Amino acid sequence: MLEISIFTILALFILGGSIVMIINRQTLFSAFGFLVAMIGLAGMFALLDSRFLALAQIMVSVGAVVVLSMLTILTINAKPENLPLESNKYKWILFSTILVLPITLLIYRSTTALYQSFSTMEPISSKIVGKLLFSNWVLPFEIVSILLLTAMVGAIVIARNNNTKIDHPETEENA
Amino acid sequence: MTPDMFFLLASVLFSIGLVGLVSRRNLFVLYMSLELMLSAVNLLLATFSKVLGDASGSVIALLIIAVIAAEAALFLAMIIHLYRTHRTVDSDSFNKLRERV
Amino acid sequence: MLSLIVILPFLSAFLMALVYLNNTKKKRYFFYSLVGVGTPALSTVLSFMVGIELLNGSDTIHHTLFQWIHIGDFNIEVAFMADRLTVVMISFITLIGTLIHIYAAGYMKDDDTYGKFFSYFNLFMGSMLLLVLADNPIMMFTGWELVGLSSYLLIGFYHKQSSNITAANKAFILNRVGDFGFIIALSLLFVSLEGTGFTFESIKTNITMINPEMLSLIGILLFVGAMGKSAQIPLYVWLPDAMAGPTPVSALIHAATMVTAGVYMVSRYSFLYVEIPDIGLFIATIGAASALFAAIIASYQSDIKKILAYSTMSQLGYMFIAVGLGAYSSGIFHVFTHAFFKALLFMGAGAVIISLHHEQNIFKMGGLKKDLKLVYITMLIATLAISGIPPFAGFFSKDAILVTAFASEHYVLWGMGSLTAVLTAFYMFRLLFSVFHAKGKKIHTLQSIPKLMTYPLVFLAFGSTTAGFLGVNGSYGGNAWINTFLALPDLELHIAHSTEYMLGGLNVLLALTGIGLAYKIFAKEAKEVKADRLFQKVVLNKFYIDEIYVFFILKPLLTLSDFIAKVIEPKIFDGFINFNVWGYRRSALFFAKLQNGKVRYYALYILMGVSAMSCYLIFKLGVM
Numbered sequence: 001m002l003e004i005s006i007f008t009i010l011a012l013f014i015l016g017g018s019i020v021m022i023i024n025r026q027t028l029f030s031a032f033g034f035l036v037a038m039i040g041l042a043g044m045f046a047l048l049d050s051r052f053l054a055l056a057q058i059m060v061s062v063g064a065v066v067v068l069s070m071l072t073i074l075t076i077n078a079k080p081e082n083l084p085l086e087s088n089k090y091k092w093i094l095f096s097t098i099l100v101l102p103i104t105l106l107i108y109r110s111t112t113a114l115y116q117s118f119s120t121m122e123p124i125s126s127k128i129v130g131k132l133l134f135s136n137w138v139l140p141f142e143i144v145s146i147l148l149l150t151a152m153v154g155a156i157v158i159a160r161n162n163n164t165k166i167d168h169p170e171t172e173e174n175a
Numbered sequence: 176m177t178p179d180m181f182f183l184l185a186s187v188l189f190s191i192g193l194v195g196l197v198s199r200r201n202l203f204v205l206y207m208s209l210e211l212m213l214s215a216v217n218l219l220l221a222t223f224s225k226v227l228g229d230a231s232g233s234v235i236a237l238l239i240i241a242v243i244a245a246e247a248a249l250f251l252a253m254i255i256h257l258y259r260t261h262r263t264v265d266s267d268s269f270n271k272l273r274e275r276v
Numbered sequence: 277m278l279s280l281i282v283i284l285p286f287l288s289a290f291l292m293a294l295v296y297l298n299n300t301k302k303k304r305y306f307f308y309s310l311v312g313v314g315t316p317a318l319s320t321v322l323s324f325m326v327g328i329e330l331l332n333g334s335d336t337i338h339h340t341l342f343q344w345i346h347i348g349d350f351n352i353e354v355a356f357m358a359d360r361l362t363v364v365m366i367s368f369i370t371l372i373g374t375l376i377h378i379y380a381a382g383y384m385k386d387d388d389t390y391g392k393f394f395s396y397f398n399l400f401m402g403s404m405l406l407l408v409l410a411d412n413p414i415m416m417f418t419g420w421e422l423v424g425l426s427s428y429l430l431i432g433f434y435h436k437q438s439s440n441i442t443a444a445n446k447a448f449i450l451n452r453v454g455d456f457g458f459i460i461a462l463s464l465l466f467v468s469l470e471g472t473g474f475t476f477e478s479i480k481t482n483i484t485m486i487n488p489e490m491l492s493l494i495g496i497l498l499f500v501g502a503m504g505k506s507a508q509i510p511l512y513v514w515l516p517d518a519m520a521g522p523t524p525v526s527a528l529i530h531a532a533t534m535v536t537a538g539v540y541m542v543s544r545y546s547f548l549y550v551e552i553p554d555i556g557l558f559i560a561t562i563g564a565a566s567a568l569f570a571a572i573i574a575s576y577q578s579d580i581k582k583i584l585a586y587s588t589m590s591q592l593g594y595m596f597i598a599v600g601l602g603a604y605s606s607g608i609f610h611v612f613t614h615a616f617f618k619a620l621l622f623m624g625a626g627a628v629i630i631s632l633h634h635e636q637n638i639f640k641m642g643g644l645k646k647d648l649k650l651v652y653i654t655m656l657i658a659t660l661a662i663s664g665i666p667p668f669a670g671f672f673s674k675d676a677i678l679v680t681a682f683a684s685e686h687y688v689l690w691g692m693g694s695l696t697a698v699l700t701a702f703y704m705f706r707l708l709f710s711v712f713h714a715k716g717k718k719i720h721t722l723q724s725i726p727k728l729m730t731y732p733l734v735f736l737a738f739g740s741t742t743a744g745f746l747g748v749n750g751s752y753g754g755n756a757w758i759n760t761f762l763a764l765p766d767l768e769l770h771i772a773h774s775t776e777y778m779l780g781g782l783n784v785l786l787a788l789t790g791i792g793l794a795y796k797i798f799a800k801e802a803k804e805v806k807a808d809r810l811f812q813k814v815v816l817n818k819f820y821i822d823e824i825y826v827f828f829i830l831k832p833l834l835t836l837s838d839f840i841a842k843v844i845e846p847k848i849f850d851g852f853i854n855f856n857v858w859g860y861r862r863s864a865l866f867f868a869k870l871q872n873g874k875v876r877y878y879a880l881y882i883l884m885g886v887s888a889m890s891c892y893l894i895f896k897l898g899v900m
Contacts, residue, residue: 007180011180011184015184015188018195018211021204022208025201027201027264030201030203030204034207034210037188041218045221050224050225050236052233053217053233053236053237053240057240060244061243065243065244068251073203075255076264078258078264082262083265084263084264084265084266086199086201089199092199095198096880097190099884100194102890103190103883103886103890104190105890106890106893107185107186107189107190108183108186109894111219115178128230129237133237136231137234141238144238144241144245147241147242148245151244151248154248154249155248157252158249158255158256159252159253159255159256196876197879197883199876266874266875266876267874269873269875270874272873273873
């Protein structure tokens with residue numbers, strides 16, 4: 001009973017946060033909604049007995065990604081008039097929600113169908129995850145580390161202040 | 176407590192991400208919607224990992240978290256770059272691919 | 277040996293064409309004459325060797341050169357076959373062809389395009405020999421088409437004058453009409469034989485498996501092909517116009533090659549026509565009609581070559597009477613004798629034309645008897661032969677045909693044939709008297725005739741006199757050697773000798789009547805026919821057949837083409853296409869709007885697609 005109530009509260013947090021995120025005009029408020037949703041997801045992982053995953057979620061998603069996003073938003077510090085106007089935002093949201101509904105239904109039905117034969121529920125310890133990560137999944141793990149390195153290099157290259165404008169013809173066009 | 180609820184939550188979360196991706200023009204919101212969709216998948220993986228008693232699901236979820244991080248780095252860098260060159264975070268203004276008759 | 281007969285003329289044609297194209301200005305008279313005349317002579321020798329081989333007992337000679345097409349059951353070989361019919365054909369084709377070549381060497385001496393002429397000439401010979409020696413219908417058709425091509429080239433030889441080109445086109449197009457029938461007949465034959473082989477011999481053995489209706493259709497269509505090549509009603513109109521070519525060409529077309537192809541073809545398919553006597557009767561009727569029709573027109577013509585052209589058509593009509601009634605040997609016999617005297621007549625006419633500086637109107641000639649003595653004598657022999665006066669060649673062959681018509685109780689055909697005989701004698705002697713006897717209209721300064729042109733005349737005069745003896749039948753004390761030799765599936769006729777004598781006598785009498793009539797009107801002074809009476813007017817204008825063709829076939833076709841070109845094509849077809857283009861452009865503009873470069877629209881399109889697929893999976897397939 002306790003678990004269900006915890007789940008409900010977490011689900012409300014997650015859904016509320018994400019809805020706030022996609023509705024709000026102010027970017028920083030959206031980021032806050034996103035933050036709430038991420039924290040809620042970490043709770044969900046904990047509820048699913050994946051403590052390691054919950055920790056990783058907190059550390060990476062909340063501690064790194066969200067904070068990094070907020071920092072970027074603050075760095076750019078776009079004024080409200082610089083933000084897109086989006087006058088018919090709600091029409092779009094309504095329309096795409098209608099379109100999305102069958103997809104939601106399909107995902108839900110497919111996953112529940114997969115679950116039909118599952119019954120056992122046992123905890124997954126960090127120890128097992130770690131063992132797997134460095135035995136069966138060691139190659140993807142290493143690839144991910146390279147991916148992260150590449151992403152870091154790429155991010156630096158892209159975000160670097162480039163004085164030579166030859167590489168960016170769109171600048172001239174827009175100016 | 177059944178996994179059905181987790182499945183439903185993950186589906187709805189994914190759909191909200193999709194709606195945000197399609198209907199918003201703010202690049203930050205697009206980026207966060209993408210992350211949300213990835214996280215919804217993560218939730219599904221974790222749930223299956225739990226109900227199957229197989230830790231592989233958790234491992235993949237972990238790897239996806241890493242991907243989320245990498246993506247965040249790149250995406251944010253691109254947003255900064257685009258903002259520098261265009262002075263805007265409106266996705267509709269990046270329409271170089273439009274047809275010209 | 278067999279294939280050499282065909283290949284040699286083709287090779288020499290090719291060789292001369294190469295040499296000619298190498299330098300069109302250079303004369304090289306000796307070289308062209310040697311190759312151009314030597315090759316047919318060589319072919320003649322080879323043909324006679326084949327003939328001797330057959331005389332010594334062998335039945336047919338085959339020679340396969342190579343395999344041409346082999347697809348499943350369909351097997352066409354480039355092969356030659358010489359049976360008795362073929363041997364008779366190739367003997368006189370090569371012999372008379374060679375003589376005409378010798379004549380042409382004199383006739384064309386001063387022409388700048390001497391080499392080209394002989395190249396075409398040898399090509400013509402080769403094509404005809406290919407047609408005759410073919411082992412299967414496909415090869416025969418190849419030869420058939422090549423004959424059409426080379427006749428086109430030769431009729432339009434003097435291509436500087438546009439009317440000659442028109443004549444060549446006319447000949448070619450009318451032959452195409454005939455070829456159309458021929459090729460459909462071949463296709464039907466092939467389909468109905470169901471792949472049991474497509475050589476003449478295998479067709480002959482399997483002919484009974486085709487039902488009579490199909491056989492009749494094939495027979496008629498084959499005859500349509502023969503109509504085109506052999507100038508029968510209604511496809512004859514090209515023949516008089518074909519006189520546009522040089523005179524040796526006319527001689528070659530009329531005597532040795534092209535026009536006899538139709539008769540040969542019907543005889544070659546005699547095994548087929550034996551099964552369908554009704555079609556045979558149809559052929560005979562067409563032949564008789566053509567014979568009479570052409571004879572009437574010939575009686576009113578004034579151009580020396582056109583008279584001869586119509587007389588050829590008339591004689592071909594005789595041949596078709598014979599082959600139609602099943603007397604194939606008689607038909608081929610008449611082809612054989614006709615080749616001699618018709619070649620002679622054309623060569624004589626050519627000599628006259630040359631000596632009179634290309635004057636062709638017989639009423640502007642006259643009194644040439646003394647000046648052109650040799651030509652006169654030889655032409656007289658030929659005229660007697662074509663009129664059917666014994667003992668010249670024409671009598672025996674024509675008599676055999678008329679006796680056949682009489683004995684098979686087709687009295688109408690016989691009557692038409694006899695009437696034609698009178699007219700033949702009349703118009704031929706009309707020509708002879710006008711040219712040689714009647715008073716000269718003006719003093720001619722005659723051009724000398726090359727010696728080369730006169731030798732063949734003498735030889736052919738000898739042939740015209742004696743060729744008939746090969747086929748003297750029983751009642752005249754002969755043994756109809758050529759009929760026995762040919763061994764074609766002839767109709768068995770039983771007729772009393774007395775009747776035959778009577779018919780023969782009647783023929784001579786009719787011919788004499790014609791001659792007498794011609795003597796009375798034309799011997800003293802030849803006057804051009806005035807078109808004052810309706811009948812004369814109609815005949816003089818060749819029954820307005822050309823005009824009728826123009827009015828009923830050409831005009832509607834042109835009007836239809838005009839209508840299609842001006843209304844249907846721009847309005848309907850172009851309109852339809854333009855409408856489509858317009859539609860595409862409009863829809864393209866519409867769809868182009870979808871591509872606005874904004875990513876969220878693209879995402880929306882993807883979402884729409886995925887959503888539709890999800891709906892399909894859920895509601896249609898009922899996932900879960």
